[in-house]
Amino acid sequence: MAKKFLSGNEAFAEGVRLAKAQVISAYPITPQTIVVECLSEMVENGSLNAEFIHVESEHSALSCAMGASSVGARAFTATSSQGLLYMAECLTYASGGRFPILMMNANRSTALPWNIYGDQRDSVSLLDSGWIQAYAENAQEALDLALMGYYIAEKKDVSTPFMANLDGFILTHTYEVVDVPTAEQADGFLPSLETENKLDFEHPRNLGFTAGPDYNTQFKYKEHIGLLNAKKAITEAEARFAEIFGRRYTGLTESYRTEDAENILITLGSISGLAREVVDRLRDGGKKAGLLRLRYLRPFPNEEIASAVRNAKAIAVLEKDISFGNEGTVYTNVASALHKANINIPAANYIGGLGGRNISAEDIENMFADISEGHNGLHFIGIGGDGN
């Protein structure tokens, strides 16, 4: 283990290097570019023995990764925003094909208006694409997700691609001290890749076939089960990770002071760090606040959310996403989790951080104040209008 001063992009590249990805195919897009730049340097200087394939688009980047995975190679790609959307057709190919590809997505706003800064509308709009979706809070977790992502995706009963999301700029471009494991540790953690859906001269197989109305549902059901099986794989990966690297993760969610909390904020990604500080500040002032960070959106932590908020008086969901004409998609999912668990408490939805707008500690304090007074409904933070 060595301590290094790394950005989120650089930390993730270290994780991919340690995972010994064999094929990297990617197309540059801000704010993802640096992770791929780092990997190209690693391939050039020999610290990573991989094929680095320059492709002409994101659509090709993931297609290439699928090709690599279908001959049994560990494949990596990375993208962001419009690139992820351009890749969208291939996302369902990769998940339906059950190729355990790892992708890093730098969360960024989607056009129009054009904007290169961070929000989560790109990945959240693709929750239904059949990928596992994790959201890192910091650069350390980003590196660790690269290693655990492969472990989880490649479990035989999961066989599902893994999307690790890092908030654009806030995570991808800011620097932190990161523990970088040794190659020996990483080798001990990650077994070699064994896939069933592989082109193999010794055992010829049909891949990418048609399944008509008679059989299609069964394949889709198995895809669904694969994603649900990821829950167990995540638990297993984290236990193994803690044993080898000494860092513990807490599964699909991370609870902070929720046990006796009356008001709980649910959020995801890098804003969680500030939310934790606000919780501490409110606790110091005698207010029973708590934070639930969603580490994964797929598989979705229905039970974990229900269990964390069961005794709360009110919750707020803060997200950098809006499903136009409805509400934040994370909120929709959380509300479904509460409904299924017969939890009927005020639940407000705060849309913030769109196009990289700052969410301040005061904004978060206001959310807690609002929900403690029973406020409900959808709110856009900082639009300066009557709807605020």
Place this chain on the structure above:
Amino acid sequence: MKPYLREHFPKKLSDIPDTPSYDAGYLVTKNAGWRNARPVIDADKCVGCLQCYLHCPDGVIYRTAGKVAIDYDFCKGCGICKKMCRLGAIGMEAET
């Protein structure tokens, strides 16, 4: 290997592979329903040059006794084989 139906029809969920991949050579359904004209080989004219075999986009032409034959379970009736046959050994007959 030309495509042909092997007797493997999934009946229950466990018969369906976990990933959409399966041992090569299996097909679970015939696929020729939209053919409106069928190629018919005149064995007297066929010299077994295999041009039709090489150009068939669906791989449904196979060799037999020095000549060729067509698997009508999978032939879509595109007529490329007729076009390729310089000897005029393949004719298209309307499906009725």
